Amino acid sequence: MRPEEFNSKDYLPHGYYPWPDLISPHAEQMGKDMDGWIDNDYTFLTEEQREKYKRMKLHICTARMWPDLTYEQSIPCNRFMLQYVAFDDQVENSSLEEIQQLRDRCTAILKGDQPRPEENAIYQHMALIRDEFRALMPEIWVERFIYYFYQSVRYGIELEYPYKIAQRPPSLTLFKTIREYSVLMRPYLIFGEIESGLVLPEHIFEHIVVQKIISHMTLVIAWQNDIHSLPKEMAKGTEVFNLVFVLQQQYNLSLEDACKEAFRIHNEEMAELLTLHTEYREFGEYQEHVDKFFYYAGVGIQGVNTFYLQTERYLHGGVGFAWPEEGRTANIQANGG
Template identity: 85%
Template sequence: MTPEEYNSKDYLPRGYYPWPDLINPHAEQMGKDMDGWIDNDYTFLTEKQRETYKKMKLHMCTARMWPDLTYEQTIPCNRFMLQYVALDDQVENSSLEEIQQLRIRCVDILKGDQPKSDENALYQHMALIRDEFRAFMPDLWVERFIYYFYQSFRYGIELEYPYKIAQHPPSLTLFKTIREYSVLMRPYLILGEIESGLVLPEHIFEHVVVQKMISHMTLVVAWQNDIHSLPKEMAKGTEVFNLVFVLQQEYNLSLKDACDRAFCIHNEEMEKLLALHAEYREFGEYQEHVDKFVHYAGVGLQGVNSFYLETERYRHGGVGFAWPEAETKM
């Protein structure tokens, strides 16, 4: 199989997962909102980058992952979708110190600091996200969101850095550990608690079974992302943090064999999630809460898969990606 022959829908077609495939009824307005933010606020990006982000239609990822949100609830979720994606994309060529400072500043703002007037939209919107979430979510949930943002950044983006600089992936075992965080999905998954209206109490959220299910969910999305983003990453030529590339290195596999094995790993992760949820039913009065948490996370898994099949973000040749540019004023 040549790179040009690869098509991710051969592995993960629409409707692949056992949850409904839905779209938020406010999707059109969400698109207008996001385009406005890109045009009016994300001015640190070049004009070419802004046009590329608009073509990605990232609002449809929000609309597909959380179809039951009210319009008011979509605003910070949609704002965070753009903020986190742009942040991750545009630090690609930053130094580790710059990445760490960005993480520290974003977490400080989430915890209450106000952005300075000369700080760009990544910081200004982080403050808006914080205030909008606090308007309708309890402090317990907001603190959970902040911690998961920190965790994904600290143990994902930052731990990837030395391998990306060396352009050499870690072993498969270490890669799986880091990839669970570098896919940046943990803070997104708990947005399902907004939809359900059932925020898991801390003793249930921290339960080892719930945490293990979150781990499985996150890795399912990681392997899903690696399958769908492969055409863009093959075009870059220097990307190493993709399951397919790691499998090729570890086992000296062809592209086709590595893709097939990556798909098997994805399916095994999915089976573990479903089996664990089906077997452990010991949450008593909170069982309904846990079931709804898994359901809404599952709708999110289905939704992001459908988004991958629609967006221009991962097109062959990397032509749909907003690559970092020297002119970008981070």
């Protein structure tokens, strides 16, 4: 199989997962909101980058992953979708020290620091996200969100860094461990608690079965992302943090065989997730909370898959991606430049 023959929908078509495929009734307004933020606030990006982010229609990802949010609830979730995607994309050429500084500054803002006037939209919107979530959710949930944000950057983006610099993948075992965090989905998965209105108490959230369910869900989305983003990453030529590339490297597989194996791993992850939820039913009065958490996260898995099939973000050749520009990495660190 030649790279240009690869089509992710041959593996993960519409409706692949056992949850409904839905979209928010507020999607149109969410799109208008996001385009306004890109045009008016994300001025540290080039005009070409801003246009590409608008064409990606990231608000549709929000609308499909969490279709039952009220419009008020959708605002910080949609704002975070743009903020976190731009964060991840634009640190691609940054040094490890710059990424660490960005992580620490964003975490400090989430915990209460105010962004300085000269700091760009990455920081200004993080403060808005914090205030909007605090107005909607209890403190236990906000602390959970902050921790998952920190964790994903600290143990995801940062642990990827030496392998990206060396342009060599880690072993499959280590890759799976890091990829669970570098897919950056942990903060998003708990948005289902906003939809359901059922926030898991800490002793349930920290239960080993719930944590394992979250781990499986995160990895399902990681393998899903690696399959859908493959056309963009093949175009880059230097990407190593994709399951398909790791399998090719470790087992000397052809592209076609590596894709088949990646799909098998995805399906195995999915089967383990469903089995775990079905078999363990010992949460007593909190079983409904866990079931709702599982359902809304599942709708998110279905929804993000549909988004991947519709967005321009992962087009062949990387033409739809807002690649960071050489020499502009400092722009994400400070002003709106």
